Amino acid sequence: MKNDKLFNRIFSVTLMVLMGIVILWITARNYSTAGDLRARILLLAAAGASLCGVASTILSANARIANFIFGIINVVVYGTICIFKSNYGSAAVNLLYFLPMQFVGLAAWSRRGGTAKTQVQARRLSKRSRLLVSGLFLAGLVIVYIILCAVRTENGATLGERLLTTDGDLVTLRWIIVVDAMATVCNLIGQYLLSTAFMEQWFFWIIVNISSVVMWSLTAARDVAAGESASLASIYIVKYSFYLVNALNGLRIWLNLSRPAREAGTSTPEAQETPSA
Numbered sequence: 001m002k003n004d005k006l007f008n009r010i011f012s013v014t015l016m017v018l019m020g021i022v023i024l025w026i027t028a029r030n031y032s033t034a035g036d037l038r039a040r041i042l043l044l045a046a047a048g049a050s051l052c053g054v055a056s057t058i059l060s061a062n063a064r065i066a067n068f069i070f071g072i073i074n075v076v077v078y079g080t081i082c083i084f085k086s087n088y089g090s091a092a093v094n095l096l097y098f099l100p101m102q103f104v105g106l107a108a109w110s111r112r113g114g115t116a117k118t119q120v121q122a123r124r125l126s127k128r129s130r131l132l133v134s135g136l137f138l139a140g141l142v143i144v145y146i147i148l149c150a151v152r153t154e155n156g157a158t159l160g161e162r163l164l165t166t167d168g169d170l171v172t173l174r175w176i177i178v179v180d181a182m183a184t185v186c187n188l189i190g191q192y193l194l195s196t197a198f199m200e201q202w203f204f205w206i207i208v209n210i211s212s213v214v215m216w217s218l219t220a221a222r223d224v225a226a227g228e229s230a231s232l233a234s235i236y237i238v239k240y241s242f243y244l245v246n247a248l249n250g251l252r253i254w255l256n257l258s259r260p261a262r263e264a265g266t267s268t269p270e271a272q273e274t275p276s277a
Contacts, residue, residue: 004256008062008249008253011249012058012061012062015054015058015242015245015246016054016055016058018242019050019051019054019238019239019242020051022238022242023047023050023051023235023238023239024047026047026234026235026238027043027044027047027235030043030234031043031044035228042081042084043235045077045080045081046077046078046081046235046236047235048073048077049073049074049076049077049078049081050074050235050236050238050239052070052071052073052074052077053070053071053074053078053239053243054239054242054243054246055067055070056068056069056070056071056074057205057243057246057247057250058246060194060250061246061247061249061250061253061254062119062250062253063114063119063120063122063197063253063254063257064114064116064119064120065105065106065109065110065114065115065116065120066116067105068102068103068105068106068109071098071102071105072099072102075094075095075098075099075102076094076095076099078090078094079091079092079093079094079095079098079099080095082094085219085233087176087180087215087219088148088151088180090180090183090184090187090212090215092184093184093187093188094187097187097188097191098187098191101191101192101194101195102195104195105194105195108195108196108197109195109197112197114197119257120197121197121257122197122198122199122254122257122258123197123198123199123258124198124199124200124258124260125193125198125199125200130200133189133193133200136189137185137186137189137204140185140188140189141181141182141185144181144184144185145177145178145181148177148180148181148184149177173222175214175218176215176218176219176222179211179212179214179215179218180211180215182207182211183207183208183211183212183215186204186205186207186208186211187204187208189204190204190205190208198258199251199254199255199257199258201254202247202250202251202254203251205243205247205250206244206247206248206251208240208243209240209241209243209244209247210244212236212240212243213237213240213241213244216233216234216236216237216240217233217237219233220233220234220237
């Protein structure tokens with residue numbers, strides 16, 4: 001147990017320091033070429049919010065309730081930036097869902113023993129709930145993809161062309177929509193499972209992080225092709241790469257925290273596995 005705690009502390013501090021160094025370097029390197037004043041302000045805001053975001057994810061991986069405080073700052077800024085970059089699915093999920101769920105999480109984790117000094121009591125979904133969540137993911141992916149195809153109107157393409165196009169000029173846009181939809185759905189499910197302290201959240205965060213790296217890489221390529229700076233997108237590529245590493249460690253920690261024996265003295269196994277707040 002001592003070795004595990006020491007590893008987690010070293011891992012968390014190292015990740016935070018490395019993230020800070022990389023973000024500051026990218027920001028300083030690209031500030032003068034970021035564009036007009038608005039673009040520079042967005043770049044600085046993205047850097048600050050990214051640091052709050054990585055602090056939030058590290059704290060959530062370690063089952064600490066303070067993650068929601070940093071999360072509030074991160075989702076407000078990130079959602080606003082997504083609007084400017086036309087990633088509307090991510091913008092909507094951050095401002096209309098993530099933000100209120102930070103407050104839900106604060107209340108739910110407090111009820112499950114989470115304090116500034118103690119870890120929250122983690123739990124796991126039942127087999128039936130896992131099947132339900134998997135079905136919601138697949139259905140949500142199809143629905144959100146169609147909605148985002150309807151919202152994105154670049155290049156003057158019809159809805160049918162955006163849904164199924166094989167035209168070279170629209171392929172990049174289609175793939176941006178696909179990964180944006182995947183990240184949106186996984187964010188919705190992952191945030192609910194985070195706010196209600198379920199271990200399975202980490203499977204969805206891993207998908208979110210991979211999808212977000214792809215989405216922002218495609219966005220960067222599109223910006224470069226259009227003669228625009230890709231500095232803002234590069235920050236988020238780095239951010240979600242670090243998030244992915246942290247999510248893998250978070251899964252390891254929560255697999256241990258959510259073992260049934262941990263809650264044996266507070267509730268029955270059936271009660272532990274019910275996906276409720």
